[in-house]
Amino acid sequence: MENSHQDNSRRRPKGDKRQRTRAALLAAARELVHENGFDQVTMEAVARRAGMTSGAIYGNFKNRDDLLIALSDQFWAPIMPDIAPGSSFDEILAALADATIAVLPERELAAVGYLRGRAFALGQSELRRRVHEATAQDYAAGAQWLRETVKAGELQVEPELLVRVIHAMSEGLVLQRLLTPDLVPDAVIRAAFAALSGNFKCRSTTT
Template sequence: MARRTKAEAAATREALLDAAEEIFLERGVARTSLEQIARQAGMTRGAVYWHFRNKADLFRAMLDRVRMPFQELVDEADDPALADAPLEAIRLACRQGFARLEQPRYRRVHAILIHHCEVFGEIDPLAMQNEMAEESCGALIEYFTVASEHRLLRPNITPELAARLLQSSLGGLFHDWLRNHEHFSISERGMELVDTLLKLLAREP
């Protein structure tokens, strides 16, 4: 019985987050109340407070469902040889990330964070975006550092510069895609960008 209750509670929490995605995307975060989210999910406001302290807590939980830690993306490739191939690890992690972004949930939540959320109470979308960007850039620097130690980068390219170049390119692509996601595939265009940039950064044979 306890196991079933735990499973039901988890399902309720997921249903509330699903409802929040829908209504945040439609109305914006600031103009959405917890009562509206509860109604959207067919529940009471008490159910929301059982799982989340406030709207900021719910919003962060929604973001957590689409976080993409760089190492997790590398691990998804499930290739032990990547430990000695840092540039290929970066390439495959980008491919995994693009594939996730094309899933509706990932696109919706990132669209909410960037286009449908303003500073409101404990919710600071710019701070959240900066946190995610710094986390990603830090991981890229680690992999480009290994590449540099293996003499895989051009001599005039530092790991920090390589990471910033790639992150800036991906950021521009990401924002273009969110505005026009029906016009092109981020996986196709993204991999073209990543492959080209990694070739430009790599030491010539």
């Protein structure tokens, strides 16, 4: 038992070190993408910026595509609202608006790199395929979350459709807010989510 405890205590720091290494590489990659655009960033340059060897970065990411996906996961993660148990659909939409507003400072720090990465992906068929797969997984998880969270009878459209609408709307609101802050204040973001419920209910009664 003593040997087993010692073995476990030896393993834990390795895991911590790997996480720290990965975080440092992602931070270095974000800096370089922000400065030069993703198409000008090499794996070796990221390793040098992080003060590490090429072996360190290739031990964490297979290639630049892997690195770009990881950057998006780390610095542009899906928005997760804080939902009280038993919340109505309107309350859920209000919480989504609040969560969108709350991530704005983080999004501002990551926006230039995020947009440069997306621009790079547009010209890379394999990377676009991977972005499609990652986004589809997020949509599936979001649709399942809606099914489990929204009360029966309150959802007027298929969750698979609604999650795409919410994502597209929140992305547009965030980016436009960062570009023109005075034109997209918090009130606009809250109004957009509040209107979503009514628009969907209205449409569902006319089709």
